[in-house]
Amino acid sequence: MDARTKSHCEARAKIIKALAHPSRIFMLEELAKGEHSVCELTEMVGADISTVSKHLSVLKNAGLVTDDRRGQQVFYTLRVPCILKFFSCVEAVLQANALEHNALLR
């Protein structure tokens, strides 16, 4: 793996890592339906607000969401719609795994 390929893979890994957490996946899906404030997301996720805030900064840092301060609240929006296709592939893997699992049980 040459240096060029390596740095490219690292860049991609950085983005995928941002996706690799249950709470962040959940939030992205909620944001796909429409913007939400940190408060709302905190409520939905059910974790400390500081935790949610850090998760959001991870997503923002990866370029997956954007934030918009309006008054006291900060609203987050999904920046990359193709993320949903992304998840549908993961869904396909899950289904394939489930099928495989059932086949082994027989």
Add this chain to the structure above:
Amino acid sequence: MDARTKSHCEARAKIIKALAHPSRIFMLEELAKGEHSVCELTEMVGADISTVSKHLSVLKNAGLVTDDRRGQQVFYTLRVPCILKFFSCVEAVLQANALEHNALLR
């Protein structure tokens, strides 16, 4: 986030985590072109064979690849072709980020 949703998100996170490493991304792309033995992949990645073997077991555990022993060698194959679309979305994010970055420089 109710229990059902939570476990679903966790299942997806598990798969995405398996994708969240430069070497594993690289290997998946190589495997997309055709099967490879552990030896070959080790050569391509440029890490210890035990490291590569563990990476492969992570991918296998997530249901992303399958292995096939033939003689002394074990050949790995990509199990889920849609992974490539997955990456193309990541690519789109990278490009969007690059554009954003340039815009800020101006």
Add this chain to the structure above:
DNA sequence: CATTTGCTTGGCTATTTTGCCATGCTTCCA
């Protein structure tokens, strides 16, 4: 058989990630 080759696994340390608490900052309202 004994050895070599190809791969996996155990064990260990170093690094990264996660989540909470405490604190600080910004905006709004009384």
Add this chain to the structure above:
DNA sequence: TGGAAGCATGGCAAAATAGCCAAGCAAATG
């Protein structure tokens, strides 16, 4: 202007990951 509401950040401890070496196991080869 003082305080409250909404978020972000620093700091810390616990947990998860990553990488290598050493050791083990399976198949081929002599």
